[in-house]
Amino acid sequence: MAEIRESKAAVQTSEAQIAVHWREEEYFYPSSKFVGQANLSDPGVNERFSENNFPECFREYADMLSWDKYWHTTLDTNDPPFWKWFVGGKLNASYNCIDRHLEKYKNKAALIFVPEPEQEATVAVTYQELYVRVNEMAALLREFAGLKAGDRVTIHMPMIPELPITMLACARLGVIHSVVFGGFSGEACGRRIADSGSRILITADSYYRSGKMIDHKANAQIALDIAKQEGQPVDKVLVWRRYRGQYGSKAPMIEGRDYFVDDELLKFSGRIIEPVSMDAEAPLFLMYTSGSTGKPKGCQHRTGGYLAYVTGTSKYLQDIHPTDVYWCMADIGWITGHSYIVYGPLALAATTVLYEGVPTFPDAGRVWRIAERLNVNIFHTSPTAIRQLRKAGPDEPAKYKYHFKHMTTVGEPIEPEVWRWYHDVVGKGEAVIVDTWWQTETGGFLCTTKPAIDPMKPGSAGPGAPGIYPTVFDENNEDVKAGSGKAGNICIRNPWPGIMQTIWGDRDRFVDQYYRKYCKDSKSKEWHDWPYFAADGAVLAADGYLRILGRVDDVINVAGHRLGTKEIESACLTLPEIAEAAVVPVVDDIKGRIPEVYVSLVPGIQPSQEIADKVTKTIETIIGKIARPRKVHIVPDMPKTRSGKLMRRVLAAISNNLSTGDITTLANPDIVESVREMVQGKESVVVKDGPDDLKQFGGVE
Ligand code: PRX
Numbered sequence: 001m002a003e004i005r006e007s008k009a010a011v012q013t014s015e016a017q018i019a020v021h022w023r024e025e026e027y028f029y030p031s032s033k034f035v036g037q038a039n040l041s042d043p044g045v046n047e048r049f050s051e052n053n054f055p056e057c058f059r060e061y062a063d064m065l066s067w068d069k070y071w072h073t074t075l076d077t078n079d080p081p082f083w084k085w086f087v088g089g090k091l092n093a094s095y096n097c098i099d100r101h102l103e104k105y106k107n108k109a110a111l112i113f114v115p116e117p118e119q120e121a122t123v124a125v126t127y128q129e130l131y132v133r134v135n136e137m138a139a140l141l142r143e144f145a146g147l148k149a150g151d152r153v154t155i156h157m158p159m160i161p162e163l164p165i166t167m168l169a170c171a172r173l174g175v176i177h178s179v180v181f182g183g184f185s186g187e188a189c190g191r192r193i194a195d196s197g198s199r200i201l202i203t204a205d206s207y208y209r210s211g212k213m214i215d216h217k218a219n220a221q222i223a224l225d226i227a228k229q230e231g232q233p234v235d236k237v238l239v240w241r242r243y244r245g246q247y248g249s250k251a252p253m254i255e256g257r258d259y260f261v262d263d264e265l266l267k268f269s270g271r272i273i274e275p276v277s278m279d280a281e282a283p284l285f286l287m288y289t290s291g292s293t294g295k296p297k298g299c300q301h302r303t304g305g306y307l308a309y310v311t312g313t314s315k316y317l318q319d320i321h322p323t324d325v326y327w328c329m330a331d332i333g334w335i336t337g338h339s340y341i342v343y344g345p346l347a348l349a350a351t352t353v354l355y356e357g358v359p360t361f362p363d364a365g366r367v368w369r370i371a372e373r374l375n376v377n378i379f380h381t382s383p384t385a386i387r388q389l390r391k392a393g394p395d396e397p398a399k400y401k402y403h404f405k406h407m408t409t410v411g412e413p414i415e416p417e418v419w420r421w422y423h424d425v426v427g428k429g430e431a432v433i434v435d436t437w438w439q440t441e442t443g444g445f446l447c448t449t450k451p452a453i454d455p456m457k458p459g460s461a462g463p464g465a466p467g468i469y470p471t472v473f474d475e476n477n478e479d480v481k482a483g484s485g486k487a488g489n490i491c492i493r494n495p496w497p498g499i500m501q502t503i504w505g506d507r508d509r510f511v512d513q514y515y516r517k518y519c520k521d522s523k524s525k526e527w528h529d530w531p532y533f534a535a536d537g538a539v540l541a542a543d544g545y546l547r548i549l550g551r552v553d554d555v556i557n558v559a560g561h562r563l564g565t566k567e568i569e570s571a572c573l574t575l576p577e578i579a580e581a582a583v584v585p586v587v588d589d590i591k592g593r594i595p596e597v598y599v600s601l602v603p604g605i606q607p608s609q610e611i612a613d614k615v616t617k618t619i620e621t622i623i624g625k626i627a628r629p630r631k632v633h634i635v636p637d638m639p640k641t642r643s644g645k646l647m648r649r650v651l652a653a654i655s656n657n658l659s660t661g662d663i664t665t666l667a668n669p670d671i672v673e674s675v676r677e678m679v680q681g682k683e684s685v686v687v688k689d690g691p692d693d694l695k696q697f698g699g700v701e
Contacts, residue, residue, distance in 0.1 A: 024541070025416050027455035028423065030432040034405055038452035040316040045450065049466035051494075057467050058085070058497050061312030062304065065347065066100045067091045068277040071304070075495060081515045081530045082502060083495040084281050085305030092275035093284055093307050094134055094172035097346035099275065101127050105322060109351045112325075113161045114370055116208035116357025122374070125161055127349070130168070132270070137169035139271035140264055145200050145236055149174030149276050152286065154198040156189045156223065158182040158207035158216060159356045162240040162261070163332050164342045166202055171284060171303075174276040178286040178298065181333030181561075182207070184624040186219030188296075190226025192288050195298055196504060197232060202261075204240040206248035210358050217249035220258075238264075280304025286504050287335050289440040290564035291513060292535075292554040298504030299335075299440050306443045307343060309498030313444045313465060314344030317434055318378060319406050319451055327353035327371065328380035328408070334561065335440040336410060339498075340380060344444075359385055364393025371402035379431070380408035383415075384559040386422050387590045397426050404431040406451060410438070411560025412592045413548050416458035423458075437461035437548050439534060440562070441514065443498025446470065446534075447490075447546050460545040469493045471531070472540045473518055483542030487549055490538035491518055491531040499532065550593075554648075556583070559591040563627050565648070568595055571622040572615055577605045580638050581615075584652035586630055596655045597629040598675075600637055607634040635675050642667045654679050 035041050049057040055075035062071070071089030078084075098110070106128040113123040125133070141147045153175055157163045159182070170177040178196045180189045182204075193201060201224065205217045217239055224234050237258045242248050244262045253260075278284075284303040288296040314320045318340065326345050330336035332354070345352040353374060359367045359381075367389060371379065386409065389396070407427050409419070414435060423433055433456050437447040447470055449455070449462035456462075464470045472480040472488040480488040503510040513533075520529040537549035551557060554565040565583040572581035579602045585593040599615060601607060612632040619627050639647040642665070653660045654676050663669045 025458045025460070027457055028433075029455050030452055031430060033430075034319075034432050035452040037321075037405075039319050039321065040450055041452040043453055045316070045453070045466055051469060054467060054494060058308065058312075061497065062086055062089075062308040064311045064315060065091060065096050065304075065308055071280055075527075077495075077525050077527050080525055080527065081495075081511060081519075081532075082507070083499065083527070085302065085495075085497045086280040086308065089280035089304050090277045091280065091304055091307070092172065092174075092278055093303055093343065094138075094168045095275040096307060096311075097168060097171075097343060098127060098131050098134060101322075101349040102131060105349050106131075108322070108349070110346060110349075111161050111164060112351060112353045112374055114353060114355045114374070116211070116355075116361060118362065118366070118369075123161065130165070133165050134168045134172060135272050136265050136268045136270070137165055137261075138172040138273040139268040140238075140261070141169055141175060141200075142173055142273065143268070144259075144264055145238065147173060147175045147200060149278065149282070150176065152176045152178055152196040152198045153200045153202060154189065154193045154196060155179045155202045156182065156184070156216075156219065157202065157204045157240065157333075158209075158214075159331055159354055160204060160207060160240070160242065161354060162204065164346075164354070166240075167285070167332075167338075167342060168346075172273055172275050174278045174282060176283045176285055178288070179333050179338070180288065181331060181624075181626075182216065183331070183333070183626055185621055186222025187226050187622045188624055189219060190223035191230065192296065192298070193223060193227040193234060194230035194232040195288070195296070196286055198227075199233070199235045200238065201234050201236075202238045202240070204242065206242050208357055210361050213248060215249045215251065218251045221251060278303050281501070283501065285338065287338060287440050289335075290555055290562045290567055292564065292566065294564065294566040294570040296564070296567070297506070297509065297513075299500040300502050300504045301443055301498075302501050305497030305499075307347060309444045309496065310339040310344035311347040313498075314340060314348055314350075317436070317445055317448055317450065317465060318344070318380070318408065319432075320345055320348045320350045320378060322349040324378050325351045325353065325374055325376045326378040326380070327355070327374070327376040329355060329359060329367070329385055330380070330382070330410075335443075336380075339444050340408075359389060360392045364389060365396045365399065368397050368400035368402060371404070372400040376402060377404055378406045379404045379426075380410070382411040382560040383409055383418060384412065384591050386414070386418055386426070389426075390418065390421050391590065394421070394425065397428070403428065407431045407433050408436055409433065410436045412557055413550060414459060419458035423456075432456065435459075435461045437536075437546065441500045442492075442496075442534075443500065446492060446496075447548075457541075457543075457545055460541065460547045462546065463544045464492075467494075468496055470546060472538050472546070473531070477518060477520075480540060482540045482544060485539065487537050487539050489517075489552060490534050490536050490546060490548070492534065493528065493531050495527050495530075495532075556585040556593050556595050558593055558595065558626065561626060563595060563623070565595070567623060568597065568619055568627055568629070571619045571627075572597060572599055574622065575611075575614060575618055577601055577611055578615070579603075580646065582638055582646050582648050582651055583629070584648050584655050586652075586655045588630070594630045595627060597632045598635050598638065598651050599632065600635055633675070633679055635671075635678065637668060637671045639663070639669075639672050639675070640667050641665065651675070
């Protein structure tokens with residue numbers, strides 16, 4: 001066991017024991033109108049999903065699906081921590097999201113697409129139309145692209161209806177989709193193609209963002225070059241067009257490799273493809289996310305458990321009914337979009353809205369106009385978007401006649417003050433709010449209030465979701481007592497159906513990353529011995545509500561999106577001028593955190609603005625604009641420990657005007673003062689205390 005705790009992957013967070021003094025916020029209660037119509041208002045759910053009834057409690061979610069064959073074992077723990085759910089069961093995800101709704105809902109909108117240009121009409125895709133389009137695309141994928149169950153396909157697309165159509169067509173065939181966020185660069189896409197072993201890339205020509213037409217197809221060539229360099233050739237590039245028959249990219253179409261999907265689809269018009277009955281444990285998709293090494297991890301999600309979990313949580317915690325119009329503003333290229341734009345809402349026969357562009361385009365009223373026009377009644381977004389909308393137009397929501405019954409915040413901690421604006425102004429004091437804490441790895445919500453049962457508390461995610469038993473551990477594997485005010489590492493004590501199966505192609509990394517740190521006995525086949533380590537700091541209040549503090553590893557959460565510091569640092573190091581690079585998070589009013597870069601140069605190279613600009617450009621090319629640093633500081637040397645370890649924590653303190661703490665044990669303490677002066681100027685004001693994730697950032701010596 002001692003060995004396990006000392007594993008390389010273990011993140012040291014002894015500073016997590018520092019007391020944090022939050023003001024306890026008061027409770028807000030759901031209206032009786034909301035409770036009266038809610039899917040889940042029976043407090044008996046707590047008993048039904050209690051540990052006494054685990055794991056069978058999750059039948060309740062799986063029974064919301066249509067199975068081709070019912071499972072024989074709810075949870076198989078024979079190969080920990082590779083849990084298996086609903087073993088022996090067979091089902092198809094696209095059947096569950098489309099076919100089974102046709103009888104009752106075929107003429108109801110499944111998707112409503114809202115183009116960014118406001119003069120362009122919205123497009124409603126009914127369940128019948130979705131059925132036809134998914135079938136035709138499935139036929140194309142099988143017969144033209146030669147894909148079959150178990151193959152991987154990379155999808156690099158913006159927010160257009162053809163993205164969920166393509167995903168569902170893959171699911172119909174049992175093909176594992178790997179959607180790469182449209183805003184990621186061609187290089188980032190190429191590395192994900194290579195890691196997943198995809199021979200087909202599905203992309204789009206162009207899309208609108210902030211009023212500009214973005215040439216997206218241009219990324220494909222870069223992606224293919226990188227994939228090839230990494231040993232993965234791609235046979236075909238399938239290109240959707242934003243406007244049928246009209247090519248909106250300057251990139252050439254390569255004969256024999258690139259094909260327009262709309263042209264090819266004509267050959268498959270009206271084709272119906274039987275959904276392939278998949279094992280519950282067959283992978284449904286991969287979703288790459290950043291971790292503490294430079295290489296993104298392909299989180300592999302299973303068909304049965306994942307679909308059951310997102311359906312159950314969409315029904316009970318998002319309160320989605322088939323009559324609701326539900327709008328989640330995330331991008332489908334992130335896990336939130338997969339779980340809570342596509343799979344969860346569609347499995348419940350809801351109407352789900354897809355918006356192409358940015359929330360504040362052309363002005364701060366856009367989001368509220370969309371909500372009013374489409375009569376959206378469930379709204380789901382992130383603290384960054386809420387802060388942005390509040391800044392751009394704090395009084396805008398009141399001008400529009402929409403009414404939300406339910407709202408979600410997800411992706412980052414929300415400040416109580418921002419929460420209150422969301423509640424009072426966006427929600428008009430009527431909507432219930434859930435603050436849902438979870439991760440790419442976890443498939444669905446882990447901590448949240450049950451909207452018709454638990455009161456809300458601004459800034460707190462709430463207790464564990466039904467059947468989720470969270471705890472906060474200190475470094476000695478002891479529970480941090482509820483109400484002690486001490487922070488620790490949030491862990492989930494039990495498996496649940498939405499948890500990823502593994503990291504694609506890397507079982508060891510899966511165990512190291514999430515289970516080694518708190519595993520009680522590596523020989524045990526008992527799930528109690530394998531808590532899931534989430535790599536977030538948290539405080540557990542006396543009422544059992546969790547307040548999430550942020551990452552305790554080398555991950556920066558920018559606007560609710562995860563970026564690995566190592567990924568950004570590796571990008572800097574591709575420049576021949578750069579000797580060393582360190583990336584730290586800086587607090588930002590809107591985005592939560594933004595990366596800031598420190599580099600030192602190889603001998604003989606003089607610092608210049610040109611080099612700093614080159615660093616920024618390189619990061620944008622290798623990762624994407626989302627990782628653009630606030631500043632690039634060229635420093636003479638990096639603060640280091642005597643063993644040569646780069647002290648990111650000291651640099652993070654400097655960038656955030658925090659105290660650098662004790663630096664006397666460094667190998668080069670003098671450098672700290674010169675770097676501080678460079679960054680802050682001679683007369684800097686140092687704040688004493690800062691956010692917890694910054695104190696912990698980069699580990700502790
Ligand atoms: O730090 C936590 C933060 O986002 C991380 C997960 O990011 P990702 O895998 O991209 O998934 C985002 C969508 C679920 C977590 O480790 N996070 C997520 N939700 C919350 C949050 N932090 C505070 N409050 C939340 N509600």
